[in-house]
Amino acid sequence: MTLDLFEPPAREALSEAAWLLRGFALPHVDALLAAIADVARAAPFRQMQTPGGFTMSVALTNCGALGWTTDRRGYRYASADPQTGQPWPPMPAVFTRLARDAAKAAGFPGFAPDACLVNRYAPGARLSLHQDRDERDYGAPIVSVSLGMDATFLWGGHARGDRALRVPLVHGDVVVWGGADRLRYHGVLPLKDRPHALLGAQRLNLTLRKAG
Numbered sequence: 001m002t003l004d005l006f007e008p009p010a011r012e013a014l015s016e017a018a019w020l021l022r023g024f025a026l027p028h029v030d031a032l033l034a035a036i037a038d039v040a041r042a043a044p045f046r047q048m049q050t051p052g053g054f055t056m057s058v059a060l061t062n063c064g065a066l067g068w069t070t071d072r073r074g075y076r077y078a079s080a081d082p083q084t085g086q087p088w089p090p091m092p093a094v095f096t097r098l099a100r101d102a103a104k105a106a107g108f109p110g111f112a113p114d115a116c117l118v119n120r121y122a123p124g125a126r127l128s129l130h131q132d133r134d135e136r137d138y139g140a141p142i143v144s145v146s147l148g149m150d151a152t153f154l155w156g157g158h159a160r161g162d163r164a165l166r167v168p169l170v171h172g173d174v175v176v177w178g179g180a181d182r183l184r185y186h187g188v189l190p191l192k193d194r195p196h197a198l199l200g201a202q203r204l205n206l207t208l209r210k211a212g
């Protein structure tokens with residue numbers, strides 16, 4: 001009997017052009033966590049305001065040439081951290097490589113992200129259904145890396161009210177979507193309070209994009 005029989009498939013289709021790559025980031029966890037700590041030292045996690053005046057339950061920071069921000073004036077990408085006026089920290093090489101390799105494994109060769117949103121979820125934090133549509137063109141995929149606590153990812157349709165698939169994501173999983181699925185609604189259900197062995201009571205998510 002070989003262990004291989006019990007290994008999950010290399011990629012699971014969530015829809016036509018969306019793939020779940022189970023454990024794809026696991027070989028890189030130490031390097032990813034060290035890089036996230038560097039980013040957060042230069043550009044600390046913070047909870048931003050939505051245009052509607054709510055404070056996001058998720059705390060975020062960014063790295064790369066462009067960073068995603070929100071305030072009362074709207075959502076946008078900016079080259080500087082609004083909190084410090086400094087450029088966002090550079091994209092760590094391990095992020096760029098992992099994003100390129102994951103995109104390729106999902107059928108999107110040549111992905112070169114210029115923006116990485118780093119989300120930090122505490123128990124109870126959630127992300128309501130939304131589209132990633134602040135990027136300049138939708139030709140490039142989105143690569144999303146999960147670290148730490150388990151989460152339930154909502155994979156919806158092209159209208160907000162479409163039925164959403166509930167996808168359990170664990171430490172090391174990577175989701176890639178693009179092409180016909182690039183503008184699908186997605187979100188994250190409120191996180192349960194089940195601390196992770198390595199990361200404790202938090203979930204970190206990297207969302208790598210070609211924004212500019």
Ligand code: SIN
Pocket residue numbers: 117119127144146153186187188205207
């Ligand atoms: C996002 O849609 O920006 C993040 C999704 C996630 O945290 O898994």
Ligand code: FE2
Pocket residue numbers: 130131132186207
């Ligand atoms: Fe998103």
